[in-house]
Amino acid sequence: MKEKTSLTIREFFAQFPSDESCLEHLFEARFGQGHVCPKCQRKANWYRIKAERAYSCQWCGNHLHPTVGTPFEDSRTPLQLWFYSIYLFTTSRHGVPALELKRQLGVTYKTAWRMGHHIRKHMEAVDGEWPLFGQVEVDETIVGGYRPGPRGRAALGKTIVMGMLQRDGDVMTKVIPNVQRETLHPIIEENIQPGSTVHTDELISYRGLKAKGYNHKSVTHRLEEYVRGDCHVNGIENFWKHLKGSINGTHMSVSKKHLAKYAKEFEFRFNSREKPSSMFPALVSQFPQPST
Ligand SMILES: [Zn+2]
Numbered sequence: 089m090k091e092k093t094s095l096t097i098r099e100f101f102a103q104f105p106s107d108e109s110c111l112e113h114l115f116e117a118r119f120g121q122g123h124v125c126p127k128c129q130r131k132a133n134w135y136r137i138k139a140e141r142a143y144s145c146q147w148c149g150n151h152l153h154p155t156v157g158t159p160f161e162d163s164r165t166p167l168q169l170w171f172y173s174i175y176l177f178t179t180s181r182h183g184v185p186a187l188e189l190k191r192q193l194g195v196t197y198k199t200a201w202r203m204g205h206h207i208r209k210h211m212e213a214v215d216g217e218w219p220l221f222g223q224v225e226v227d228e229t230i231v232g233g234y235r236p237g238p239r240g241r242a243a244l245g246k247t248i249v250m251g252m253l254q255r256d257g258d259v260m261t262k263v264i265p266n267v268q269r270e271t272l273h274p275i276i277e278e279n280i281q282p283g284s285t286v287h288t289d290e291l292i293s294y295r296g297l298k299a300k301g302y303n304h305k306s307v308t309h310r311l312e313e314y315v316r317g318d319c320h321v322n323g324i325e326n327f328w329k330h331l332k333g334s335i336n337g338t339h340m341s342v343s344k345k346h347l348a349k350y351a352k353e354f355e356f357r358f359n360s361r362e363k364p365s366s367m368f369p370a371l372v373s374q375f376p377q378p379s380t
Contacts, residue, residue, distance in 0.1 A: 093364075093365055094178065094179050094364055094365045094367070094368060095175065095179075095365070095368060097175075100171075100172070100175050104168055104171050104172075106168060107166045107167045107168050109168075110167035110168050110170070110171050110372075111141055111154055111155070111167055113372060113373075114154035114155060114158065114167075114372070115134070115143055115152070115154040117372070117373040117374075118154055118373075118375065119134065119143070119152055119154065121133055121134060123152070125145040125147060125148060125150050126150070126152075127145065127148050127150035128145060128147050128148040128150065130145075130147050130148075132145045132146050132147055133146040134146070134152060137151065140153075141153060141154065141155055141167075142154075155167070157375055158210075158375050159206035159207060159209070159210045163203075163206075165193075165195060165199060165203065169193050169195070170203065171372055172192075172193070173189055173193065173203050173204075173207060174207055174210075174368060174371045174372060175368055176188075176189070176192065177204075177207050177211070177353070177371075178357075178364070178367040178368040178371065179368075181334075181357070182333075182334035182337060183334055183335075183350070183353055183354070184204060185204075186200040186201040186204050187200070189201075189203060189204060205346075205349065207371075208349040208350065208352060208353045209349065209352075210371060210375075211352060211353050211356040211357075211371065212349070212352035212353075212355075212356065213375075213376045214356065214370050214371055214374050214376065215352070215355060215356040215359055215360075216376070217260060217279075218258065219279055219280065219281050220252055220253075220254040220257060220258065220260065220279060220280045220281070220284065221254065221257075221280065221281040221283075221284045222254055222255065222256075222257070222284055222285070223254070223255040223284070223285050223287065223318070224252055224253065224254050224255070224280050224284050224285065224286055224287065225251075225252070225253045225255065225287045225288075225320070225321040225322075225323050225324040226250070226251070226252050226253075226272075226276060226280075226286055226287065226288050226294070226321070226324070227250075227251055227288065227289065227321045227324045227325065227328070228248055228249065228250045228251070228264065228267050228272075228291075229248070229249055229251070229328045229332070230246045230247070230248055230249075231246070231247050231248075231249055231331070231332055231335060231342070231347055232246050232247050232335075232342065232344070232347070247263055247344045247347045248263070248264050248265070248266065248267060249261055249262070249263055249264070249328075249331075249347065249351055250262045250263075250264045250267075250272065250275060251324045251327060251328065252275075252276070252279060252280060252324075253323045253324040253327060255323055258355075258358075258359045259324070259327055259355055259358050259359060260279055260355065261348075261351040261352070261354075261355055262275055262348075263344070263347055263348040263351070267291065267293055268293055269292075269293040269294075269295070269296065271293075272293050272294065273293075273296065273297070273300065276297065276300075276302070277300060280302070282300070282301030282302060283301060283302070283303075284302055284303070285302070285303040285304075285305060286302045286303070286304050286305070287305050287306070287307075287319050287320060287321055288304070288305075288306045288321065289306060289307055289308070289309045289321060290306055290307070290308045290309060290310060294306065305317075305318075305319035306319065307319055307320055307321065327354070327358060330354065330358075331350075331351060331354045334354065335350060
């Protein structure tokens with residue numbers, strides 16, 4: 089059965105009608121009444137301090153700031169606009185270009201761009217990373233390459249992204265400098281549990297995985313072999329198609345420096361595919377330390 093769909097825009101504004109309601113949500117999600125005061129160590133009631141975005145301990149007057157450690161911490165942009173931006177990110181299949189945010193929020197391009205950047209970083213942190221296991225498809229692809237220059241993996245302006253997709257599980261992406269064995273193998277060893285079956289194409293760099301405790305199967309794309317038994321990399325190729333289509337369609341050009349973040353955004357969305365309605369509540373309620 090399909091679960092409840094994402095919030096409608098009407099539901100969003102009913103739930104978050106003001107900056108105050110957003111702050112209250114952050115307080116409840118992160119602390120809540122009865123939260124033990126970090127200063128006096130007593131279970132406390134907390135009172136809203138009107139002069140700042142803070143709550144005060146009933147016993148010692150210590151302040152809790154619900155936005156500290158969140159993407160909104162140092163921002164003067166109203167909280168409701170942040171929440172709305174996150175809402176847009178979770179309801180769009182293709183991501184939200186800075187220009188679109190600028191237009192919808194009425195902020196400067198620079199502000200919109202920075203908000204998008206922070207939201208992507210936050211998506212990455214909330215998504216988290218766990219070792220993959222079982223049947224895992226591994227593949228690399230080239231993203232970008234609009235600048236004139238030589239074609240191929242080393243061409244200027246192109247970025248190589250490696251992807252690992254656990255069938256019926258999570259996808260994980262890494263921007264890599266090249267497709268040498270010395271690059272690919274350590275990433276596989278670090279992120280895929282030994283004993284797993286690794287599906288790849290015929291790229292020579294993938295050879296030698298058996299010696300490292302993996303069951304390795306490959307298809308020979310060069311010979312137009314796309315499936316052999318249960319071996320294929322169609323899952324990760326679909327992910328590439330979606331990632332590249334979205335970047336080409338909306339972001340125009342993504343620099344090498346930022347591509348990893350864009351990929352993480354799509355990773356988060358992909359990994360939430362069975363429960364898309366959980367994305368927005370998770371992003372406004374969970375604030376793990378960023379991995380960077
Ligand atoms: Zn206290």
